[in-house]
Amino acid sequence: MKKLITFFVSLLFALNVFSGEHDTIDHHALTFTMVVPPELVEEGYQLWMSHAKWMKSTHFKSGPKALHYYEVSTMDELSDPLDFNSKKTGNVIFVLHEVYKNVDGIQDHFNRTPEFKDWPKLEAWMNKVKMQKVANGTIFNSLTWGSGVQGK
Template identity: 25%
Template sequence: MKKIFLILILSLFTTNSFADGHSNANGFSITLKVPMADAAKVEEMLMKHAKWMKETHPLTGEKKLNSYSIMKGPEWKNAGDPSQGTTGNIFYVLNEFYENPAGFANHQQLGSQWSEIQEFQTMLFTYQVGYAFPGTTIETIE
């Protein structure tokens, strides 16, 4: 059953990435909204993902990963008035940006082989509140 679920999820990603003219996608961004009580387990999974990315993704060549980042910050009750405090939730923003669509496609292929992919995707779908997948980079500053 787990294999069937994984195949369905990966086919969904692949279909979404290359349907409707999205063959130029070269990255994505995911925002997670996580209750403080779950933050440690989410952060642990994000660190496993970062380690896997470092071990498997090229930093040079046609399929290179240009940028990978995980940002973390509190959810404010009123961002215009921080004196009102926070909600107790943490936002995590995961960004991946590849040199070109070949790098993005390589990421999807590598992801299908990662032993933690099912747990990682379950975590993403549990907490995601924003999802630019696939995404096309419209500006960078280098």
């Protein structure tokens, strides 16, 4: 009996790990790429750290408006982005990437934006940098742990 219970508990664990619960196919992404001059880099770090704290305290972690991923990455801008040994331009590239269960999560995010205490500062900062905005991308291909390569 003990072996049978152990087998079923192990099976349930395996099903959870490989069930694809982290699949993001058809989820919606908000991605901003910002090329930031040196004099604005430190301010950018401070504003995005403040933004992350606000996101953590206000956004849904489950349900139809769930925020599944939130990350901000940076790298030095290079004269040849695919050659890591190429000359640095002096700018820093910030990339904001948020993944939501559906478009309602992104809309909820935009509706909440005025509540973010540093929004006026962040908006002013973003207006000073070169930006590319994808406000509602639909994920059609995804590699996530627990589900393997997925695609439409």
